[in-house]
Amino acid sequence: MRYLVLATDYDGTLASHGEVRDDVSEALNQVRSSGRKLVLVTGRELPELIKVFPGIELFDLVVAENGALLYHPATKAEKLLCEPPNPRFIELLKERGVPASVGRGIVATWEPHQDVVLNTIRELGLELQVIFNKGAVMILPSGINKGTGLEAAMTELGLSTDNVVGLGDAENDHAFLAKCGCSVAVANALPALKERADIVTKGSNGHGVKEIAAQLLEDDLARYDVRLSRHNPRDPDH
Numbered sequence: 001m002r003y004l005v006l007a008t009d010y011d012g013t014l015a016s017h018g019e020v021r022d023d024v025s026e027a028l029n030q031v032r033s034s035g036r037k038l039v040l041v042t043g044r045e046l047p048e049l050i051k052v053f054p055g056i057e058l059f060d061l062v063v064a065e066n067g068a069l070l071y072h073p074a075t076k077a078e079k080l081l082c083e084p085p086n087p088r089f090i091e092l093l094k095e096r097g098v099p100a101s102v103g104r105g106i107v108a109t110w111e112p113h114q115d116v117v118l119n120t121i122r123e124l125g126l127e128l129q130v131i132f133n134k135g136a137v138m139i140l141p142s143g144i145n146k147g148t149g150l151e152a153a154m155t156e157l158g159l160s161t162d163n164v165v166g167l168g169d170a171e172n173d174h175a176f177l178a179k180c181g182c183s184v185a186v187a188n189a190l191p192a193l194k195e196r197a198d199i200v201t202k203g204s205n206g207h208g209v210k211e212i213a214a215q216l217l218e219d220d221l222a223r224y225d226v227r228l229s230r231h232n233p234r235d236p237d238h
Helices: 022-033 046-052 054-058 087-095 114-124 146-157 171-179 191-196 205-219 222-231
Strands: 005-008 037-041 061-064 069-072 077-080 107-110 128-133 136-141 164-168 182-185
Touching: 005 146, 005 205, 022 037, 022 054, 022 205, 037 146, 037 164, 046 061, 061 146, 069 146, 087 107, 087 114, 114 128, 114 136, 128 171, 146 164, 146 171, 164 171, 164 205, 171 182, 171 191, 182 191, 205 222
Parallel strands: 005 037, 005 164, 037 061, 164 182
Antiparallel strands: 061 069, 069 077, 107 136, 128 136
16 A cells, blocks of 8 residues: 555544534544554644544544644543743733633634734744634744644654645645645635645545545555656656
């Protein structure tokens, strides 16, 4: 097998309106039964993810908080991949009326609070980045994103990102999909993501994930070899 890992975003990709269909979960279970690994890559904080997604134990690893946290569903072990949020930063956001959710490594709010967030970061001289995702405003240490989270997950599994087929739909999936050996945008994805993806599914949300899962099992995505050849340039002497 070339593709040993299926990695997928949660909201808008695996899940529709926050929920995962039973037939989609069954498709993932079949992928795992084939000997492949499953990795969930999401911007959500872990407690709320566990609350809304009872099927989380289907996954071998979860990259949560947009790359800030690694979680092992089987053992419930967590590994923070960055520095925790700055207490003074959180305090100032609260004083300035910014509604914020604070995770292990991420601070999240919503538009139109980004200007206050950016001004507060500048005022404190912090090395933080702001990532936008469908109206959400995520604040993380510089250099932390879904792509770095995926790399950490592959290190844990002892595999290469070249062996990953990744699926996403939104702005914060660019860094993640760019690391994958095969990048997939579901049909409902943003146009910019579709333009950069190797494959665009016919189905939206979980239907698109189910579509790719079936193709993985059928031919390990060999049907896309021509368009994926850029990932494996041939030796000119062969």
